[in-house]
Amino acid sequence: MIETRNLTKAYGRVDAIRDVTFACAPGRVTGLLGLNGAGKTTTLRILLGLSRATGGVALINGVPYRELTHPLRHVGAVLEQGLSNPGQTGYRHLVTQALLSGASRSRVDQLIEGVGLAAAAGKRTGDYSLGMRQRLAVATALLGDPPVLVLDEPANGLDPSGMAWLRTLLRQHAAAGGTVLISSHLLTELQLLIDDVVIIGNGRIRLAAPLAELSGGARLRVRGGDHARLWDGYARHGARVTTDGRVLFVSGLSPEAAGEIALRLQVPVYELTPERRQLEEIFLSVAGGR
Numbered sequence: 001m002i003e004t005r006n007l008t009k010a011y012g013r014v015d016a017i018r019d020v021t022f023a024c025a026p027g028r029v030t031g032l033l034g035l036n037g038a039g040k041t042t043t044l045r046i047l048l049g050l051s052r053a054t055g056g057v058a059l060i061n062g063v064p065y066r067e068l069t070h071p072l073r074h075v076g077a078v079l080e081q082g083l084s085n086p087g088q089t090g091y092r093h094l095v096t097q098a099l100l101s102g103a104s105r106s107r108v109d110q111l112i113e114g115v116g117l118a119a120a121a122g123k124r125t126g127d128y129s130l131g132m133r134q135r136l137a138v139a140t141a142l143l144g145d146p147p148v149l150v151l152d153e154p155a156n157g158l159d160p161s162g163m164a165w166l167r168t169l170l171r172q173h174a175a176a177g178g179t180v181l182i183s184s185h186l187l188t189e190l191q192l193l194i195d196d197v198v199i200i201g202n203g204r205i206r207l208a209a210p211l212a213e214l215s216g217g218a219r220l221r222v223r224g225g226d227h228a229r230l231w232d233g234y235a236r237h238g239a240r241v242t243t244d245g246r247v248l249f250v251s252g253l254s255p256e257a258a259g260e261i262a263l264r265l266q267v268p269v270y271e272l273t274p275e276r277r278q279l280e281e282i283f284l285s286v287a288g289g290r
Ligand SMILES: Nc1ncnc2c1ncn2[C@@H]1O[C@H](COP(=O)(O)OP(=O)(O)OP(=O)(O)O)[C@@H](O)[C@H]1O
Pocket: 011, 015, 016, 017, 034, 035, 036, 037, 038, 039, 040, 041, 042, 043
């Protein structure tokens, strides 16, 4: 569980974030979105005890990070990279980090395999690609088997198979009851991954809600044998109909109702698709500028 209440951070007279309040529930993946400079990193750094808030609280499992007795067993984090020792091999890096989090050697072996770095385990991390560094960072975050994961732009540099791997990993973590908070600019990828969305704009929370709630209420995309008759039939059932010349966009009817109306009119239907609101569209409508 992650919770922030009225979290505020000022740099001099400028508020980087102000009154940021949101929660991330166990069993769900939450996306933290915002334009450049919106306040995402500031929020995550305070959450992870790397920076002090000017006001408000940030809690992990009900406790501020700095008060957790074994923080690495509660929360694993992937922040902007900078692996401490580029001369170290990936394996050595994990073994060193394992000492800090109290993880066993067998956990290291299991993770290096699990994140797909077995073949590169003996290579210096300074020679890793960006995607390999991200995989190593995720393995490091998972060492203490923490229920809470906080990931800042973990998808940067991952190839499509890396993205699919990350998606599966985070979904499994949530399905097992874990809490995941992820920030990313890759909205199309994020849309496939997150359950809840928190949008921060200009240092303030603009929106926090389940994604399904935001993208629901979809209109239907209908392509059929006689658009004029379909339009007329749908309009008579109270639907709002528009067209781009090729398909009809129908609001206010369920797919079942739209299909049955077409059947009664004896107009063949070639396509009938509920359109969901895209995350990008939701984001751009509320994110605002800075
Ligand atoms: N150490 C600092 N000193 C002064 N201002 C800062 C500092 N760190 C961040 N800020 C300011 O706080 C605001 C929020 O920055 P933050 O890095 O949290 O944004 P972000 O959402 O993570 O952006 P990005 O997507 O570009 O990483 C920005 O206006 C930034 O200039």
